[in-house]
Each structure stands twice: as C-alpha cells, then as structure tokens.
Amino acid sequence: MQTQLNNILKQKGFLQLTRENEQSIEKQPPITTTKNTSIQLLDTGVLLVEPSDYNGTDLVISSGVHGNETAPIEIVDKLVEKIINEKLTVSSRVLFIIGNPVAMNQSQRFDVENMNRLFNGKHQDKDHHEAKRAERLEHYVSEFYNTRASSGSVSGTDSVTRLHYDLHTAIRPSKYKKFAIYPFPDGKPWDKSQLEFFLSSDINTILLGHQPAGTFSYFTSHQFNAHGFTVELGKVKPFGENDPQDFTHITRNLERLIEGKPVDTKTFDNQDFNLFQVKHELLKQSESFKLNISQDVENFTSFEQGYQLTDDADGGYQVEATGEAIVFPNENVPVGQRAGLVVVKTRL
Ligand SMILES: O=C(O)CCC(=O)N[C@@H](CCC(=O)O)C(=O)O
C-alpha cells in the first residue's frame, strides 16, 4: 500500500493523490531522489521535502486553504512535479500544503466553516473537519519549523530563515490584480526585504494587517516569527482555466527560494508600491447587514466621502473620507465575521 501511494505520487502527482484521498493519508516512508533529496508525504496534501545540502531556509508554500482557489494548487502541484522529476535542485527545506482537499473536491471555498479563520487555536472546541484539518496543519507546520534538517547542518551559520507564502485567489476581480496581505506583525517592524521579494514577483500591492487574526499566515508569523504572508494571485477560477503565464514571476521566485538561488530584487522605494492599511473592519453585526455595492465592484475600488457603504443593525458604515477603498467585500459570512475591509493608502 505504501509503495503504491508513493508510486501514485510519482506517476499522477501530488494533486491527484490528494484528490483521491481527501480525508487523510497515513504518513509514508520518504522517497529519495538521485540527488539525495528526501520527499515524504506526511498526510493528504502535506508533503515534506528535505535536501541533503541544507541552506538554512525553511519554506512553507501552502495552497487550497480555500478549496475553490485552484491556481495556487496548480502552482504547488507543478513545483512538486519538478522536484520529483529532478528539474529543480533543492537547497531549502520545503513543506508543501494543499489545505482543504474536501472543499477542493466540492469546488467550494469551504465545506462547513472558512478554514482561514480557524488557525491560532481558533479550531479549539470545534468538531467539524475544517477545524480538525486546521489543527493538523498547525501541527505539521510546528514540527517543520521546530525540527532542523536531519540531513545536515546549515553551512556557515546557525540561523534559519522561516518563510511562509499562503497562496490564494480572490472572489472578485481586483484593481490591482495581485496583492499580498502582510499579517499584523505584533509590534515588529515591517520587513522591507519581503516587500522587495513581492515586487520582484510582480506583486506591488501590499495590504498591511492591523490586528491578530485566525489566518494561516498570521499563525506562522505570530507563533514562529516566520515571514508569513497571504498572497492573492488573481481571481478564483475552476481547475484548468488558470493561465500559467499570469504566475510566471512568483513561480520563478519560489523556484529560486527552493533552489537557494538569489532572487533579483530592487531596494525598497515607496514609489514602486501601492501600500494600504486598514482603516475599518466591516464586521457583520446582524442578519440585516447589506453591502451597498454591486457584484462587479472590484477590490480596491474607492468611494466618495459620505457614501453609505453598508447597512446594518448599528447603522452601517458611511465613508469618512474620499479615497477609502474596499477589499474582500462579502455579505455571505456568518454574523460576527469580517464582511470586508475599508483600506486607505499609506507609506512606509
Ligand atoms: O476575495 C475574498 O473576498 C477573499 C479572498 C481570501 O480568501 N482572502 C483571505 C485573506 C486572508 C488574510 O486576511 O490574510 C481570507 O479572507 O481568508
């Protein structure tokens, strides 16, 4: 059975194996490439890659935390395929994740509850599969960051760089097609070298997080001091409808990180970016909550002062200053959850 699963991984790939085992897979023995890279399936949608010659970077690349966000899953699948076929020489430790296989098989954002609100222990006291999966993913990530490569010591230094790119696509189109959400840094300074990485990855719009959250990227950033980010790579599309050319730069840079090659960056300059901060979180207070925008309004669309953006039991939200823009508007969330963010331009 174990050999069979490893064969499926080699023949059909990571995505297909995950599809065929949406609930779980028993941990498999590692496969070793001719270059002595170890590839080990820890669970369904969770694949650990460890090089023989480790450069001190621990990189988590996650996708499919929302099951219908297919482009990131395809990116992860292709990266794994290249590693298995030895088209990439691995130098970093990498944990690849397809987050929510059950929702993926249903072509849905989630089955019972939005998993990206359940990290940082917010899965506790919940019994449904998304809560259990969030707990398991927390466990795998903890083991990953807390374990040094068994294969060898970090050459020249003891310091380890922890990275986490949680890849998503957005429900609506966006004025700025790709953007990253920088989770609330808990008082640490914003790391400009990470913004340089995004610029080089064709992502020059960054939304600076304003508070702790139940997101996967806040979990890794808060618990492990990782450079963790939610990365929005365009609009949600079904499998097979994504254009790989839209992701050339981010894919190339992820490959460089995996290979331990330098990423070609430019020194941070505010002028190169659209930086936003959160001015107001639109919390859905009641079932009467209503967003006064049409279905085709894009993320980062701005409004005039005085515009009644939402109606709700508490009176809703009226735009305080011209230029305030909306991100992630979504009426269809449970009462008490975020139904959108009001953001304004900022500088670092
Ligand atoms: O398009 C939307 O409305 C949601 C897209 C999405 O899934 N965004 C993430 C952002 C997570 C973060 O704030 O870091 C989410 O809502 O979980």
Ligand SMILES: [Zn+2]
């Ligand atoms: Zn998402």
